[in-house]
Amino acid sequence: MSVKNTSSIENFLQSVCRFISTEEKAKEIQDELRDHICSCVEDYVKNGVSTCDATSIALKQMGDPSALSKLYKDKTSNFSRFLVIFSTVVVLLISAIAGIGYIYINSHNNLTLFYIYTILS
Numbered sequence: 626m627s628v629k630n631t632s633s634i635e636n637f638l639q640s641v642c643r644f645i646s647t648e649e650k651a652k653e654i655q656d657e658l659r660d661h662i663c664s665c666v667e668d669y670v671k672n673g674v675s676t677c678d679a680t681s682i683a684l685k686q687m688g689d690p691s692a693l694s695k696l697y698k699d700k701t702s703n704f705s706r707f708l709v710i711f712s713t714v715v716v717l718l719i720s721a722i723a724g725i726g727y728i729y730i731n732s733h734n735n736l737t738l739f740y741i742y743t744i745l746s
Contacts, residue, residue, distance in 0.1 A: 631680050634662055640690035644698040654697055662687060 638655040645651035662683050669679030687693070 631666075631676075633680055633684060634659065637662075637684050637687065637690050641693045641697065644694055658687070 638658055641658060642651040642654055645654060662680075665683035665686060666676065666679040669682055670676055674682070
């Protein structure tokens, strides 16, 4: 029996990744957890434990899928929040620099026009 195709493992992984916002990130987390679980199951099987019992033990060692789900959700949402804030700050800085440059150029042009007007008058 292949450890990687066990439905209890897949159900566990689905529960853990149910709140992950992107499918790519969810797959990455599932692959990492699946490898870890399968490694644990294989170790138990080598020590004489049945595959079914080894799977149950490994999943219990992983912990509550709801708690893991919340942990991963918090990590991904914190990163997303950071990314939005960082992008906003960058856009605001670029806008401020462009505004200052525009004011400088316009004030410089107005002074030049003022000097030309006073000279010609």
